[in-house]
Amino acid sequence: MKIETMEINDVTDTALWVAAYRAEESARKDALFKDPYASLLLGEAGSKVAIRTQGSRYTSWSVVIRTYIIDKFITDIVKDQNIDTVLNLGAGLDTRPYRLSIPKNLRWIEVDFPKIIDTKEEKLKSVEPLCHLERIKLDLSVEKLREDFLAKVAGESKKVLVITEGVVPYLSNEDAAALASSLHQHPNFCYWITEYYSPEILKFLRTPKRLKQMKNAPFLFYPENWFEFFKGFGWKQKETKYFGIESEKLGRTPPTPGWVKDNPEKSIEDTKEFLGYSILERI
Secondary structure, three states, X not given: OOOOOEOOOOHHHHHHHHHHHHHHHHOOOOOOOOOOOHHHHHHHHHHHOOEOOOOHHHHHHHHHHHHHHHHHHHHHHHHHOOOOEEEEEOOOOOOHHHHOOOXXXXXXXXXXXXXXXXXXXXXXXXXXXXXXXXXXXXXXXXXXXXXXHHHHHHHOOOOEEEEOOOOHHXXXXXXXXXHHHHHHOOOOEEEEEEEEEOHHHHHHHOOHHHHHHOOOOOOOOOOOOHHHHHHOOOEEEEEEEEHHHHHHHHOOOOOOOHHHHOOOOOOHHHHOOOEEXXXXXXX
């Protein structure tokens, strides 16, 4: 699949280029994962979807590596920790309920804006999920709706794994704190998969050039210390897999990212632990 250019008008549009990068990876002979449903979700727009940024090659690489990491996290946790419910908040165009090796009796709940849910319902209506899949149209920023929904899920579940893939960076510090607190209120919300950004990355994301590139879907989450922030709301780091380290194991050398180009004293070796995904667990 050839990826061309599309403007990002809001945060929901980012789901399209994430799916496009998954489709592109799936077409490779040496693909790290196979997602036959990504291109199905994109439809005729598939060859034209990408973010307009000089970092698009790096973005593509990071989406592929993060998908591989999260896939492994999910299958391992579900198997080893007897998870009965996976709760994917801001699920976007994720297709894991259709392609991962997971128990048939696993309950998988996807939550997102109506625009996203409607697209998935239409595009995937002929495909059977591999587990019990539910989709919920909900604006998680509305506190009362969020609290009521999470309480309902908690009351119907034994052990819950929460996923926020590509969600937290678009939340303000205040909103991220509210989400972390909401999740921690329920003792059976045991694990939480979310991203990790180093201080160096957070600094780069606030440069004028990068802010201009991301003006329609800006990152808003800038904690002083990533893990300490979540620890303050009852969540500690259980495991983190860093993009640079994992990609080296997989033989996928990353393109030179913008923050290395802008800082000649830095090398790719210095940046291996700049980005990652973590499993957080309750304190």
